[in-house]
Amino acid sequence: MSHDRSTVEAVVKNYFDGLYEGDADKLGAIFDPTADLRWLEKGELQVLTVPDWLDRVRKRPSAKAEGKPREDFIVMIDRSDDQTAFIKVRCQLPPRYFTDYLVAMKLRDGWKIVSKSYRYDLRE
Secondary structure, X not given: OOOOOHHHHHXXXXXXXXXXXOOHHHHHHHEXXXXXXXXEEOOEEEEEEHHHHXXXXXXXXXOOOOOOOOOOEEEEEEEOOOOEEEEEEEEEEOOEEEEEXXXXXXXXXXXXXXXXXXXXXXXX
């Protein structure tokens, strides 16, 4: 089964741009408001709603404003049909280097990220 990757890749590009620029509005446009972010911290599952995450994004200085290097790329996109995609990406907001697992779905208003789980490494 072959699916057009360009629409999903456009969402991921906006994701990368929004993260690097610290643009909560750009990120909010590609995340479904009911989505959440999940990660492990000291062995405990942490969960953050998208509105709470966007609030944090608004309050922190962006990597772009701080002149930090940008490196982000798509590792893989797995499409099970024309409405569902699993996306693995790598990105960085130094000193954190992330592997993100995004689930996107084609909703009435277009492709939205409906779930994000991630891990990161701290580097000097």
